[in-house]
Amino acid sequence: MNILVIGGSGFVGRAVVEAALARGHEVTTFNRGRSGADVPGVEAVRGDRESRADLERLAEGRSWDVVVDTCGYVPRVVGESVRALSGRAGLYAFVSSVSAVDGFPAKPVTEESEGWACAPDAGPDDGDYGVLKAGCERAVEQGFDGDVLIVRPGVILGPHEDVARLPWWLTRISRGGKVLAPGDPSAPLQLIDARDLAAFILDQAERGTTGSFLVAGPAGEITYGEWLEACVAATGSGAELVWVDDAFLVEHEAGAFVELPLWSPPAEARDNFWGVPTGRAVAAGLRIRPLEETVRDTWAWLREIPEDRRNYGTHNRHGMAPEKEAAILAAWEARSA
Template identity: 65%
Template sequence: MKVLIIGGSVFLGRAITQEALRRGHEVTTFNRGVSGDDLPGAEAVRGDREVTADLERLAEGRTWDAVIDVCGFVPRVVGESVRVLSGRAATYAFISSISAIADFPAKPVDETSPLHPCEPDAGPDDGDYGALKAGCERAVEQGFAGNTLIIVPGLIIGPYENVGRLPWWLTRIARGGQVLAPGDPNRPIQLIDARDIAAFTLDRCEAATPGRFLTSGVQGNTTFGEWLALCARETGSNAEFVWADDAFLLDHGVQPWSELPLWAPDTPGFDAVWLPSSAKALAAGLRCRPVAETVRDTWAWLREIPEEKRSFGNAELRHGIDPQKEAELLDAWLRRAPS
């Protein structure tokens, strides 16, 4: 199969490129060459998807069996890619986000749940991340002359993660000592490895199967406590987890999701953050590896990077709590917690 991957060098895009090459597909990646390294074996075409001339140069004289769009965030930009590539591939697969679903994370969601309102030609200032992803979905479905495949990931972890959720926890736990742990350690969570989404996406492209699939993994495939214990085991850490309840953390200004990555307090608005249904994708062949395997492989990758060179999140959203703030919170919690 001939595959064009828009992106293809960072995290999920890298996983898709790597899996496509492993399967023996002929792979072309299209990106600016500034976010990640090219994988050996793939043809790398440099260009900016926001520049129509670059897209037209990419498409000239070429056809593919599938286009996989990993880095579409603005409907107007995605729509232009769709326009130029329409008729040059049998399938256009777009990697969306569970944030595109209007009811998430307040209610349980699946593929039938309504999306945020957003026009398919919306610009970057016409909505937040989730709304714009919804508009991108509409741009693909309304503009591509062929099969459209929409992949809707939940919380993705795995090697080469550039968001900094699991890498931050691994790094922090590896240092040892008392570690501030959020909420209820028995709270079930739902995680999925980027490599499993990559395999499923390519399975659907190979079968030329259109449709929309929520790929959030298996409900309750671990708990927060089990997950952090896996991090301690893999890093060989002697960390002592100090579990502080949601109310204490919120009262002390800890930001859910970012300062203690993946912490979603048991409060209104987060009621169903770990309850999305991947039943449709699982029935169609999505296979999810154990979380322990993902933690092991992520640490094997991360430990080769010097700690001072590890980066968690981006300029707009940094993941992980400041060490001084963590120490102050630990002290405050231990002074007030019953013995």
């Protein structure tokens, strides 16, 4: 197949490109050239998807079997891409998010759940991340003259992660010593490797599959404790995980999800967040690699980057300051004593 990847140099886009090339497909990437080096073997077209002239230059004289859009966040912007590429490809695969589902995570998600109310021409100030992702889905579904595949992933990890949840934990744990481990080690997580997401997208594209899929790791099979223990094992640091209960962390103003990546206090919404149904995707061939492999491979990639040059989040800087971690640990140990 001949595939166009919008993005293609960072995280999920890079995983799609590498997997597509490994399968023998021809790959064109379209990006500004700012997020990372091009994967060797692609035809790289430089341009900004917010520029109509750049989109017209991309489309002129070219056509593809599949477009994979890995970096669409604003419906109005995605709509411009869709209109420029409509008629130039047979299938448009859009990487959305489970956050696009109406009510998520305050209420349970089903595979038939509709997206948030958001117009297909909404601008960047017309909603939060999930609402705008729903509008992006509509921009693709209503504007593309051809087949459409919508993929709604949950939490994505793996090499080249730019959200930096796993990279921060690996960096912190690699320093050794006592590490603040948040909450209940048996709390469930639901994680997917970017490479498994990429393989699923390509599998469906090769079959010409259309429709919408929730794509995540298996619910209830991975715990927070197993995740952090895998980080200890991968780094070989011998770090000691000190598990501090949820109420104590809330009392000491520990920041959920960002300051302590993927931790949040107990709530019904947390159960919904880690309970995304994936039966449709599994039936379509979704395969999830072992957590230990994802952690090990991410550490192998990360350790080649000097610590002072590591990125701990494109939009939100993840991780707790060492001084605050030390203070909470000292207070926890004093209470225990």
